[in-house]
Amino acid sequence: MTEIRLANVTKTYAGGQTAVDAVDLTIHDGEFFVLLGPSGCGKSTTLRMIAGLEPISSGDLFIGERRMNEVDPKDRDLAFVFQNYALFPHLTVKGNLTFGMKLRGVPGPEQERRLAEVTAMLGLAPYLDRKPGQLSGGQRQRVALGRALLRDPVAFLLDEPLSNLDAKLRAQMRTELVKLHRRVARTIIHVTHDQIEAMTMADRICIMQDGKVAQVGAPMEVYRNPANTFVATFTGSPPMNLVPGRLEHGAVQFAGASLPVDVRASGGDVTVGFRPEDLSLVAAPARLPINAEVVAVETLGADAILVASLIGGQEVGMRVPADTALSPGQPIAVHLDPDRLRLFDPGSGKTLPRR
Amino acid sequence: MTAAIAQRDRWFGFAMTLPGLLALLLVVLFPILFTLWTSTSDFTLLKPSNDAFLGLSHYTQAFATPEFRHALSVTLAFVVAVVVLEFLVGFAVALALDKVEHGKAVYYVILLFPLLMNPIVVGLIWKMFLHPTLGIVNYVLSLVGIPPVDWLGVPDNAFWTVVAVDIWHQVSFMIVLLLAGLAALPKEPYEAARLEGAGTIRCFFWITLPLMRPVIVVTLLIRLIFAVKTYDIIYIMTRGGPGQATELVSYYIYRRAFVGLDVSQASAMAVILLLVVLALTAWLHRYMRSLAQ
Numbered sequence: 001m002t003e004i005r006l007a008n009v010t011k012t013y014a015g016g017q018t019a020v021d022a023v024d025l026t027i028h029d030g031e032f033f034v035l036l037g038p039s040g041c042g043k044s045t046t047l048r049m050i051a052g053l054e055p056i057s058s059g060d061l062f063i064g065e066r067r068m069n070e071v072d073p074k075d076r077d078l079a080f081v082f083q084n085y086a087l088f089p090h091l092t093v094k095g096n097l098t099f100g101m102k103l104r105g106v107p108g109p110e111q112e113r114r115l116a117e118v119t120a121m122l123g124l125a126p127y128l129d130r131k132p133g134q135l136s137g138g139q140r141q142r143v144a145l146g147r148a149l150l151r152d153p154v155a156f157l158l159d160e161p162l163s164n165l166d167a168k169l170r171a172q173m174r175t176e177l178v179k180l181h182r183r184v185a186r187t188i189i190h191v192t193h194d195q196i197e198a199m200t201m202a203d204r205i206c207i208m209q210d211g212k213v214a215q216v217g218a219p220m221e222v223y224r225n226p227a228n229t230f231v232a233t234f235t236g237s238p239p240m241n242l243v244p245g246r247l248e249h250g251a252v253q254f255a256g257a258s259l260p261v262d263v264r265a266s267g268g269d270v271t272v273g274f275r276p277e278d279l280s281l282v283a284a285p286a287r288l289p290i291n292a293e294v295v296a297v298e299t300l301g302a303d304a305i306l307v308a309s310l311i312g313g314q315e316v317g318m319r320v321p322a323d324t325a326l327s328p329g330q331p332i333a334v335h336l337d338p339d340r341l342r343l344f345d346p347g348s349g350k351t352l353p354r355r
Numbered sequence: 356m357t358a359a360i361a362q363r364d365r366w367f368g369f370a371m372t373l374p375g376l377l378a379l380l381l382v383v384l385f386p387i388l389f390t391l392w393t394s395t396s397d398f399t400l401l402k403p404s405n406d407a408f409l410g411l412s413h414y415t416q417a418f419a420t421p422e423f424r425h426a427l428s429v430t431l432a433f434v435v436a437v438v439v440l441e442f443l444v445g446f447a448v449a450l451a452l453d454k455v456e457h458g459k460a461v462y463y464v465i466l467l468f469p470l471l472m473n474p475i476v477v478g479l480i481w482k483m484f485l486h487p488t489l490g491i492v493n494y495v496l497s498l499v500g501i502p503p504v505d506w507l508g509v510p511d512n513a514f515w516t517v518v519a520v521d522i523w524h525q526v527s528f529m530i531v532l533l534l535a536g537l538a539a540l541p542k543e544p545y546e547a548a549r550l551e552g553a554g555t556i557r558c559f560f561w562i563t564l565p566l567m568r569p570v571i572v573v574t575l576l577i578r579l580i581f582a583v584k585t586y587d588i589i590y591i592m593t594r595g596g597p598g599q600a601t602e603l604v605s606y607y608i609y610r611r612a613f614v615g616l617d618v619s620q621a622s623a624m625a626v627i628l629l630l631v632v633l634a635l636t637a638w639l640h641r642y643m644r645s646l647a648q
Contacts, residue, residue: 086543
């Protein structure tokens, strides 16, 4: 049972800026854990602190029961995959893969056995004598993964490993990484700014914002119940719609509509949030309709995104069938299930607790 | 259509560079051709019309001349000593400077000072510094009780003194090139190696040296080409002396031609030197082209 635990971990640079601010995290054994956030949110720094590539300014890092703050990177038993793969350009694929084993003095036959195992797993056998410069991005990616696998570590730390690949390959590698995770059954901490990667691969997601943890949870939990407006807009594509509203007598009023809600707060200004797929087109006399006007329809193939303007001028996105034939300027009526509404404090952006 | 435009552009470019090319032909190609001619004839300044063709006899004669062979061996020793020592010192300093985070510019300026000086000036300054009785070096040594050294008056001393002055003058060249190479190395392989447990020494031999190989080879070759041609420092500091202890081949050729007035023999030797430099340059050129691929 090897849990990775960060307790109050902070990174402050010499210039005084704080990159990571009092982060508390527990990553369970064997979990596929994704650190998600925009660039500069401190997710890579957090990962590098776990690996030992950056010293921890304050707080504690535990791997298992052991405090690791001052432990040398090589003794933390972690494997790191870099965004640009960090292969040794002067060594062949084989040289790259066996570098660590040579360094640790793994005996020759053992090296060969494990090399064969990993190259078979990743399909690298035909490229063993090539240098990184002669490989495609995807192949380099595999070599970097292979190097990590040969380490046989407690956990794999992946720093945006898919961001240098083209879209098609990225989708393919997502599936492969998940398969690989199931196969090796080790903890993976994966850093990314791509919410699709996070949603598709993670057991749990940690969303970071300005060096702080904004929310930790399973993908659907984060998606359905975002802790604040930042998480709400960072997840989902298109993101959650946020419109200003007013809470009065157990109902929220916005854009000319009034919907019942069960939040603990009694009244005042709120931000109303709902996902594009929570809206649906209805015939005008339906129950609790919201009136709007079509601004644009973006066809995606499987479905389409309808951009509509609510009363008050707020633009929202809604997911509609691909064959929806509406033209800009046309009035529409929209239904929204009140259960799907999420209310946020307009000042702090935090979600309002439900009753 | 495009071929015609390319053709026209080429002619236009050629026309625009023609004056420069003509000037170059006049000051570079003409002397070389003239040297080739004098080296194969019995041309003499006393009677320029005396120019019977002799073939390669001056070339065979050159290698039969003990003084020329001596000059070649002194040059070889000088080049090896200078290039190897400058490389070792330069690489060590470059590695140290690569780790400097603040005030790198200050070090750069200090380092570049010797390189900015004319070799004649460098020679004169050091000749003054190293003067047996009036020089500051012997004065400083005397303060700690070391008896005066005759830096340039004793054959072995003179050779190593010239080597040392050349290192002082040229080592910055190595430092600057190697430092640029080090600064351009990717950081991640080092982090990857560190995670695998490689220490500083391992990282140096397993990563830095192999990754720096192209920069090292190019730096050494460029320095080698210039070292083979060294002339000014010798002319100013020792005039090849004492005896012939510091007589580098280019200085010997000068002496043969303009002191001994044996122009055609000196020309043959100059052509030999030119061929050596040309071979080194071709090697450098080919290596750099192979890197580009």
